[in-house]
Structures are given as structure tokens and as C-alpha cells.
Amino acid sequence: MIVAAVLLLAAGCGRDEGGEKSPGITKTEIKLGGSYPFSGPASAYKSIADGAKAYFDLVNSKGGLNGRKIKFVTLDDAYEPPRAVQNARRLVEEEKVFALFNTLGTPNNLAIWDYTNQKKVPQAFVATGASDWGADPDKHPWTIGWQPDYVTEARTYADYLKENKPNAKVAVLYQNDGFGKNLLGGFEKAIGGSGIKVVAKEGYEVTDPTIASQISKLAASGADTFLNVTTPKFSAQAIAAIAKSDWKPLHILNNVGASKTLVLTPAGLDNAKGIISTTYFKDPDDPKWANDGAMREYKATLKRFSPRSNPNDPFHVYGWGAAQTMVTALKNMKEPTREAFMDAARHLDETPPILLPGIEVKTGDGDGYPIEAMQIQRFNGQRWELQGKVVSAEH
Amino acid sequence: MERLIQTLVDGVATGSLYGALALAVVLIFRTSGIVNFAQGEMAMFSTFVAWGLLEAGLPVGLAILATLGLSLLGGMVIERVLMRPFEGGDHLTLAIVTLGLFILVNSGAGWIWGFENRSFPSIFPDDTIGVGGVDVPLESVGIVVLLLAVVGVLYLFFQRTKLGLALRAVSVNPESSRLSGISVGRTLMVGWGIAALVGALAGALIAPRLFLDVNFMGGVLIYSFAAATLGGFDSPLGAIVGGWIIGVTEDLATTYVDFIGSDLKILVPLVIILVVLLVRPAGLFGTREVTRV
């Protein structure tokens, strides 16, 4: 009893000191670390980091968290796993960050998750939709994702088809890596037992110059629905190729490839008319949110701290949203320690206003997936239009 | 049967793209006797310049023509500044320089224009004609015709003009050429300039289909090398034909051979390179190299 009381007192004292218990957090500062592809072929994704930084800047401009300003140290890994590993070590051991936040890329996160879990450093809200981050809380409790994972996304498409085209014959183009196979696998599982059938599948490599021949084969398969599981460059190619052909399927485009700036505009907005995709946060391009408080705050902040960024780039919103969840978890942590942070991160129950109404960020014991809902959107030739209701696809 | 013909048509269409860049590769080889690993990136850079001109408001034809001219100059400058100090040097140094150029141009383009995807207009109409159940895009037909025309012009250039003759002489024997009064340096410059021009043209032909981004030539390059190897490194016609063969073979292989999925598709050009170099290094149309002992 006395021992417990002493410990409690000690713990209490620790909190007032501002916590030297975990590195990276002092009375005036919380240091976070991120590894992103600022150079190399995946560098289009660096806008995510810009969006996150803007949100942290906003928080800092309002005085920070309990007087602590957030410092977000980012390093370039050029999307190479060995560099991600070295960055993680540098951030943890040299920069002594409190937590790693929003590391980008499935292989990069896989490369570091043994390290972070061994060192007991939070690897929070990673920027990839792989299912691994939610599926393994026992062996990797310090790692957690954020976005709806590819399986949730696949189920959203499956549900949409079950409602609107129950006997669809689906042709699939998929990137032959973890991302593509994850989504495809999730889709095939979700349509099991229904009238929907996958009648053709074509894979491609990121190093392929063109996917024209894959599209040609899929077009000849007799399918009436096309599931497009690609990254932006190939999404654009697919849309353009189909537009030129006679094949006019129902086109389902995965969330990663649904960017209007990166994909639809180059591919031709007219060609993209009627395409179905999913989303989970508010689209800056959608006039529906023009007067929405969260959207206005986002646009104003971006303009203030990152004036050269394009506010309509959805990757900025993604980073913004993830940063928001990060700040929430930091606010919720009961002590300024890494353990307390992970505890907070694993017991979230929020509805950040930048997400679509009805979509929440929720984690708990046994639920390691923060966001598990999406909403279908349809491109009307000019912008994405939300359809129907939020679809929840929990694991 | 229709499927087979469609596959052939698709293969030729894709193969034309490989052949277009292979043309530039071959031209450098004919000039300096080296394989320029930076060829694709130079072509990419030219295409971005064209895009910039388009954004500035120039009509398509004018923008491309201007880019061809600028690329001609650019190629000449690169030869004069970068390659001249190494002419006649060992292959490794040259390989490293072109490798360094590859990295430099790729990152430089990324820094100037960013890494996003862009569309690039085609100089050919967008329609597709159906020939007995098979779709033949007019663009592909146009590219084939244009490439053959370029090969024809190059043939006339090399065989019938003084400059072409000088280029051939310099690539075979620079010393004798110099002794005969040919300005080796200037000839080399022209050779690189023409190659860069052809590269820019290739970029303009390839970008509409592949979309313009900093890395769009990266995947094409190895296919173009394979095309050049197959056709013969000093044969422009070989480059085009090699491209077609590779495009068709790859398409046929992925369609009809189950073992070759999308991940092993790249083996097709690679195996072709290996087999050609082992069996007939000069390629289909190239001239055989004879080493005097």
C-alpha cells in the first residue's frame, strides 16, 4: 500500500516535471519524426508531409499542446526500405523523437516495425493502407495505421456492387505488389457467395512503361465492370486507354488513384465521367464543403503556412487528417510517456471534422484499425460527388 | 484468331514506342560508339520542355518543332561540354558519365517540374479504326509511318550527304577522319544533336500514351536497349524492327504463356538481349564487328 502510494506520488511528480521519462518530450516541445519519399519515384506523396506540417503549425500557432510546441522532423527515404531503417534509427537515437509519425510506404514500415517495437517507440498512424498494422497488435503493439485499409476499401466496393449490380462480371487491373494484392484479395473475399464474379485479372509492375496490353486483354474478357487497383500514373493510363476503346464498363477506381489533380485531369475529365471510387475525408474541391468550418480552417492554414501548395491536392488533406488524430492522441495521453501515448492511440473515439460526417476514428481493445468506414463517390465530369451513405466495413 | 491479330497489333503499337527511343540510342552509338544510358532521361527532359511551351500557349506542332530544335542544340552542348573530354576514353568512364547524367537529368527535371503526372497531346487524331473485328488506333498507325519516314530520312542522310559521310567516317576511325580534314569534334557534336532531336521526337510520340512524368522513360529504356540490341546497334531500321519484335513477343508471351505473368514479363526483352548477344551480336541488321589482332 505504502509502496503503491509512493509510486503514485512519484508518477505524479513525474508529470509536473514535464516528463524526462520518455525522450522527445519536454515542457516546451514534443518532437516527432517522419520518413517520407521526398525524392525519387514516389515523391508525389510528399504533399502528405506538407499537409501534416501545416496542421502542426496551426496547433503551434495557438500555443501548442499544454504549452508544448510540436516539432516534426522529416527525413527523406526515397521510398527505399534501407533508408527508412536508417532514418528511423537516426530519428530515434540521434534526434531522440518522442514518436515516429506517418511513415510512408508499406515496405518501409515493415522494415522498421521490428525496430520500433523492440525500442518501444510509437510508430503511429502510418501512411499506408496495408492491413498489417491493425492485424498484429500483439506482436507489434507500438505500430498502428490510420486510413481505412485496403480490405475495408475493397468491401466498400463489393457492397456497392451487391446493391447496384449484383451479377457484375468484374475485370481487375492490379499493381503486383502488397497494395494491389491486398485490395484484390479483400475484394475477392468480400464478393464470395454473391453473384459477382471476377472474370479476368491482369497484373502489372511499377516498372512497366505502359499497361495498354493489359487493358486490351481485360476489354476482351466480356466483363461489364472494371476494378482499377493502380497508383496514379497507371490509373491515368487505364482511364485514357478505356476511353479510347469500345469497352464501356462500370469503372471502379481505387482511392489511391482517385486524385483529380494527379489522375483525372491528365487522363481527361470527360473520360473520367461516371467513375466510382471511395473517400473518407472532405474533398476541398467539393462546393458542398465551401462553408464548412473544418474545410475553411484547412484551406486558410495551408495558405498561411504553405502558400505554394495546391489546397485541392487530396494528399494534403490526408496528412492534415492524420496529424489531427496524432494531436488528439497526444492530448489524450494521461502522462507524457510513450506508453501513455500508445494507450491513448489505442483508445480513440473521435470524429475529426475533416473526415466525412459519420466517419469516426475509433480504436479499442481488439480493434487496431482507426478508420473503418468509407463513402462511395462518383465523378460527374467535373468533380467527385458523394453517393449514398457512409459504409462501415469493420474487421 | 481475332485475339491473336489484336495482340499483334497491340504489340506493334507498343513496340513502336520502344523503337522510337531505340532510334536515338542507335544514333548515339553510330556517332560515338557508346551506349548512352541517359538517352531516355534526355528525351524526357525534352518532352517536358515541349510541355512547358504548350503551357505557355504554343500550338502543338510549333511547340514540338521548337523542342526538336532546342534538343538539337542541347545534344550538341552535351557532347561538347560533357562527352568531349572523354572521347576515346575507356568504356567504364563513359558509362559512369552517362549514368551520372541519367541521375542528374532525372532529378533536375523533378526539381524543375515536380513529380506529378501530366497529359501530353498526341499529334495524331484520336480515333480507332476497326479492321475486321480488330481495333487499330490511328495514332499507332501514324507513329509507325512517321518512324519509318524518319528511318528513311536518316538513311538518305548517312548515305547521301557529306555530313552523314563524315559521321560514318568519324565513328569508324576518328584518327583517319581527322587526317582527312574532317573536324571530328564538330561532327560528333552534330551526331549527338541529331540523336537528341530524335530522342525528343520519341518523347513526343511516347508521352501521349504513357503520360508525362519524370520517370516515364525509365521503364522504356531497357526495352529500347533490347530493341537496339536485337536490331543491331548501328542500324536505325533495326531499332524500329527490333522494337516491333519485342513488343509483339512480349504481348504474345504474356497472353499465351501462363508461366509468364506480369512480374516475369520483363524477362522477354532481357532474354532477347542475352540470346542475341550470344548468338548474333550484330543483331538482325547491324554490321559485324571484326577485331584485328
Add this chain to the structure above:
Amino acid sequence: MTGDRRLKLGGFAVVLVIALALPFLFGAYQVGQFTLVLCYAIAVLGLNLLVGYGGLISLGHGAFFALGAYTSAILIDKADVAPLATVPVAAAVCFAAGLLLGLPALRIRGLYLALVTLAVAIAVPQLIKRFDALTGGTQGLNVPRPTTPSWVPLADDQFLYFLTLAFAIVMFVLAANLVRGRIGRALAAMRESEAAAKATGVNLARLKTGAFAVSALYAGVGGSLYVFSIGFVAPESFTLTISFAFLAAVVVGGLGTIGGAIFGALFIEFVPVYASDVNEALAGVIYGAVLIAFMFALRDGVMGLLRQIAQALTTKEGRDERETAVRLAGGDRRRGAAPSGGMRA
């Protein structure tokens, strides 16, 4: 020349002392970086044997590095083999693979050979993906890093560093002996003129395949040690980038030198990181520009520069040589002559 030999040994001693002191002067992160430098140095040394001494261009060295890395990773992950025991296996596997690649090299020359090796380098990530049951495909394989045995008073990173250093020293000494002996001379002869070498009785076939095999072996050892350091392998780790980097390292360090491998490895490990720190977008520009600049100014790499400095400073002959060289340089600059043959360290 004993003067030259003393210089070399002196240089080696200095480097060794520095290498031994490093883990006590720096934190875990930098020690980890230096450990990687050693892994790369071993691989680069192998490539230098092939390219610098043998004159055979290979753009596919990364393939053997990957092969060594995956051999170790698979053995540790799937067969529970002790990490150290996997190194000789990786070496043997890569040796065999190198012999295989040496076969086409018998008939293919120069930049054509470069093309074939390029093809191999491109094929490797695809093959890794294809055989994903074994390799883990795009998910990759996580490999636990070796930890310090309890009786050794070193931190994990320091222990790993010294382990890697031990291997590196062995590999370097082996290489030095190789090039000083008959094989080194045969390689030099082959590089100058294959026809002449053949005429003097060199068995070109055995030499070439042997050169590929040994260089692959070195890459395999480097790759194997790399896995201990990074703890993760995936196809994305072994793209063309690493093959290009190794080649750049050979040239930057100094073609046909043993010590050059260290400087080359330092270059490819630290320049991308520092370039990114300066300007993330310009990292590649800096890297490419530095590479080209080396070709312009430091044709014989860092080792060549060091050698020049050392000679100029220590011997009268060196000083005279320098003056002559400066005079001659004016007339001969445009020829861009290849570095002269012979062995240097």
C-alpha cells in the same frame, strides 16, 4: 619499391586504427552507418576486382548483393540457421551464380556485357517477387539483428560493427593478395589486351568466369552482412539504384585499387543522406553532379588523389613527376586516356 609499399602499409594502418576507434567515438546511429559502409565496401571491392582490375563492366552487381542478402535472410528466417553460419553459404551461392554469369561474358564484350548485366539487375527484383513463397515477396522478410553475446562488453551496434569489420579485414587482405599475385597480373594483362593475354598463355575463359565468380562472392558476403545490419529485405531494396551505386563507388574510390572501396562506400552511404539534408529535391542532382565532377577532375578516384598527394609530399621523384605531369597535361588533356594498368592499393 619499398617506399611505395611502406606508404601503403602505413595508410592501411592509419585506416585500421581509425576503424577500430570509430564505434567508441560515435553514437549508435552513426556506428550503424559505418557498419553499412563496411558491407558496401566489401561489395565494392568485389566489383573493383571485376571492373577495375579485370576491365569487365558489370551493371548487375546489386543482383549478387541481393542474392547474398536473401540467402542469409531466408536461412535465418525459415531455417533458423545461426546468422554467422549463413555468410559462407551466401558466399558459396553467389560464387556459383557468378560463375554462371561469367559464361556469357566469355562471348560478350564491353558495353554489350554491360547491357547483359543491366538485364540481370533488372530481372532480380522481379524474380524475388515471383518466388514469394520463399522470399516473402513484396512483404519482405524481417530478420532479427544479431545481439552481443553476454560475455562481450559492447553495445549491440558496436558488436555488429566489429563483426562486420572482422569480415571486411579478411576480405580486403584476401583481395590484396589476389591482385598482387599471378591472378592480378593476368587480370591486368586481360584488361590491356585480351588477344595479347591469350597469346601469353592466359586462360581467358577461366579468368573471366573466375573474376565474375569472385566478385559475386564478395557481393554475397557484403549482402549477407547487410542483412544483419538492416534487418529487413524486400525487392524494393535491390533495384537498379544499388547496382549503379556500386559502380559509382568503384569509380569514385579509384579503379583498380583496393583501398578505394572504402572511399567509394563512404560516398554512396553518406552523399545521398547529406544531399537530402541540404535539399531533398536536389539530392539526386547533387549526386549526379558529384559523380560527373569526379570523372572530370579525379579520374583515378580518391585513391589516385591520395597517391598523388602522398608521392608529391614524400619523394623527390614524386615532386619531379608532378611538374612533368603538369607540363604534359596541357597537351594531352583531350585524349581522356584510361588509367594506366598495374596494381595499386
